[in-house]
Every structure is written in structure tokens, then in C-alpha cells.
Amino acid sequence: MRLCIVPLLLACIGLAEPYKILMYTNLFGHSHIKMLGAVSDTLTDAGHDVTVLMPVIDFKQEDKTAMKSTKKIIKVPPGQDTSTTIAAMDKFMTQMWTSDNSNPLFMAFHAPAMSAIFASQCRKVLEDKELLERLKAENFDLxxxxxxxxxxxxxxDAIKIRAHVAVLACSRLDHVSSTIGQPIAPSYVPGTQSTYGEKMTIGQKFMNILHFVMGDFLFGYIGDEDYKVAKELIPGVRSWREVLPEASYIFTNHIPLMDFPAPTFDKIIPIGGISVKTQRKSLQLPEKWDKILGLRKKNVLISFGSNARSIDMPVEFKKSILKVAELLPEVTFIW
Known part of the structure; x- marks a missing residue:
């Protein structure tokens, strides 16, 4: 009987061992950085050995990793052309307030500029043979x-990690849905770049299809430009279009009850709210903010995300918000 227990205990020890995990997250777009940072810290806090590879695309985000407990971070400095292309991208971002986002061609028009940014940084990562050998030697589990x-x-694919999962900072991405075979249903599911809801006229449904096609084209174009760089540097490497569908799971940042109803399948798992800290110690406000929020009975936080920056907002838009604030003296507006 005792001889049977020993192998069982050894098996349990094996199951308790932490996994070695490689997290690849670009320093580009704070909401994306924060989401991947939250996942990294969650895994680290659970006892796993997490290494984060962070190619620096936007140097303004270099010190904003959004991670606290994860300490093993490898940063790849910007590529030779990245700084130039990111400056051009900044100019594009200033147009977010005045551009016609309902036009499905809007994002596609900027596909070459966006792909140049990511392809430049992809080259910087993949041409570092010492880094690739170092990562390969780690024998990551995931x-x-x-x-x-x-x-x-x-x-x-280059460093032979076969087990991988995807994490989305949003509910879906058009090119991901297309690549993994997720049903699209554009007649009632708004595309990622769409401005419509789940109820659409015939004309809006047609435009929604175009939004999906252009969204798929935009990110697919970026991915294909990355692959051109990859196969130039690493002969025989497989394309993202072949590797991505092999993901064991697709974790999405959405809460189904608060999202548009949409077709899905079992390997798509919602983890909405993972980046929100709910521990008691995290709910205690610093003294500065406690005083500000205590000035009036009601408070309103104004934020448009990391893409539509308030600093780029047209003056007339800012004046409109200020006029609304003047009409509500009992409310503290934080902008």
C-alpha cells in the first residue's frame, strides 16, 4: 500500500510545479498594456514563473508597464524606423476627433503607416539572435x-513554443474572428470599428459588413507585413495565420451580459474586469483623491481612452464640456 502512495505523491508534486510562461506585449496603447499587465500579475501571484517580453514601440509608455508583482521583464528598444513612424502615428491620432469614423475606409487608409510601425519593431525583435536563443533555452511551457x-x-514558432493562448483587451477583433473561424453575424453584431448597435437598417447592415471587412483588412495587413519581416530573418517560420488558430484559448475582456449578443464557441472565454482591482487595500483612496471626491455629493470622471486624447480635442468641443460643467455646480468633474 505504501509503495502505491509514493508514486501518487510524486505525481502531485509534479502537478504543483509552477509553469514557465512567456508574455509578449508591445508597449503601445495603454489599455492593451494594462490588460496584459493584469494577466501577468495574476499569473505571477498564482505562483507561476512569468517572463514578459516588451518591445518598446511608444517610448512614452516605457515606464507604464502596469505590472507590480511581475519582475522578470525584457524590454526591446525601439527599432531604427520606429521613432519616425510613431511620430507620424501621433499626427494621425490627433485627427481622431474630427475624422469620419463611420467611414469604413478611414482605418484602412492608414494601414500602411500602422503596419510600418509594427513591422519595424518586429524586425528589431526577430533580428536579435542572442535574444531568441536566450528565450528558446528557457523552454517555456506556455x-x-x-x-x-x-x-x-x-x-x-521560431523558439518552438507550441502551447499558447491569446488575450484580447476588447470583446473581439475582426481579423481574429476571421482567422479562428468565429461566426461573424454582421446583420446584428457590430464590427470592431463599427458605429452601429445590434439593431440596424438594411443600409447599416451593409455598411457594417464593410466595417468588418476593413477591420479584418487593417490588422491582417499589419500581420502580413510582420510575417514578411519574419520569413526574411527566419527561413521556414510559419505565418500568424497558421499559428493563431492553434491557440488553446482566446480570453476576451468583456462581460457577456453587458455586451452585444454574438455567436461564440467554447475556446473563447470572457474575463472582463480582470484589470479592475477589488482587494480591500486597493479600494482605499489616497488622501488627495479622497479630498477631491468628498468636495461634492456627485462626481463625474471624463475619459475618452488612450486613442482619443483630450489634448487633441478641438477647442469648441472642450468649451461644450465646460459649459455642461457650469450648469451642474453640485457635481465635481474630473477630466
Whole structure:
């Protein structure tokens, strides 16, 4: 009987061992950085050995990793052309307030500029043979990335990590749905770049299809440009279009009850709210903010995300918000 217990105990020890995990997350777009940072810290806090590879695309985000407990971070400095292309991207971002976002061609028009940014940084990562050998020698059990930029999939294939999962900072991405075979249903599911709801006229449904097609084209174009760089540097490497569908799971940042109803399947798992800290110690406000929020009975936080920056907002838009604030003296507006 005792001889049977020993192998069982050894098996339990094996199951209790932490996994070695490689997280690939670009420093680009704070909401994306925060989501992947939350996943990294969650895994680290659970006892796993997490290494984060962070190619620096936007140098303004370099010190904003959004991670606290994860300490093993490898940063790849910007590529030779990245600084130039990101400056051009900044100019594009200033147009977010005045551009016609309902036009499905809006994002597609900027596909070459966006792809140049990611392809430049992809080259910087994949041409570092010493880094690739170092990562390969780690023998990671699992890799994680967000397929917003797909260079990670060529990296995973190059260093022979077969088990990987995807994490989305949103509910869905058109090119991911297309690549993994997720049903689209554009007659009632708004595309990622769409401005419509779940109830659409015939004309709006047609436009929604175009939004999906253009969204798929935009990120697919970025991914294909990454792959051109990858196969130039690493002969025989597989494309993201082949590697991404092999993801064991697709974790999405959405709460189904608060989202548009949409077709899905079992390997798509919602983890909405993972980046929100709910521990008691995290709910205690610093003294500064406690005083500000205590000035009036009601408070309103104004934020438009990391893409539509308030600093780029037209003056007339800002004046409109200020006029609304003047009409509500009992409310503290935080902008």
C-alpha cells in the first residue's frame, strides 16, 4: 500500500510545479498594456514563473508597464524606423476627433503607416539572435500575447513554443474572428470599428459588413507585413495565420451580459474586469483623491481612452464640456 502512495505523491508534486510562461506585449496603447499587465500579475501571484517580453514601440509608455508583482521583464528598444513612424502615428491620432469614423475606409487608409510601425519593431525583435536563443533555452511551457500585433506568433514558432493562448483587451477583433473561424453575424453584431448597435437598417447592415471587412483588412495587413519581416530573418517560420488558430484559448475582456449578443464557441472565454482591482487595500483612496471626491455629493470622471486624447480635442468641443460643467455646480468633474 505504501509503495502505491509514493508514486501518487510524486505525481502531485509534479502537478504543483509552477509553469514557465512567456508574455509578449508591445508597449503601445495603454489599455492593451494594462490588460496584459493584469494577466501577468495574476499569473505571477498564482505562483507561476512569468517572463514578459516588451518591445518598446511608444517610448512614452516605457515606464507604464502596469505590472507590480511581475519582475522578470525584457524590454526591446525601439527599432531604427520606429521613432519616425510613431511620430507620424501621433499626427494621425490627433485627427481622431474630427475624422469620419463611420467611414469604413478611414482605418484602412492608414494601414500602411500602422503596419510600418509594427513591422519595424518586429524586425528589431526577430533580428536579435542572442535574444531568441536566450528565450528558446528557457523552454517555456506556455506563451501569451494579444493578436493586436501578430509578430509574437512568428516568435513563438521560431523558439518552438507550441502551447499558447491569446488575450484580447476588447470583446473581439475582426481579423481574429476571421482567422479562428468565429461566426461573424454582421446583420446584428457590430464590427470592431463599427458605429452601429445590434439593431440596424438594411443600409447599416451593409455598411457594417464593410466595417468588418476593413477591420479584418487593417490588422491582417499589419500581420502580413510582420510575417514578411519574419520569413526574411527566419527561413521556414510559419505565418500568424497558421499559428493563431492553434491557440488553446482566446480570453476576451468583456462581460457577456453587458455586451452585444454574438455567436461564440467554447475556446473563447470572457474575463472582463480582470484589470479592475477589488482587494480591500486597493479600494482605499489616497488622501488627495479622497479630498477631491468628498468636495461634492456627485462626481463625474471624463475619459475618452488612450486613442482619443483630450489634448487633441478641438477647442469648441472642450468649451461644450465646460459649459455642461457650469450648469451642474453640485457635481465635481474630473477630466
Amino acid at each position: 506563451a501569451i500575447t494579444e493578436p493586436f500585433d501578430t509578430c509574437a506568433y512568428e516568435l513563438f
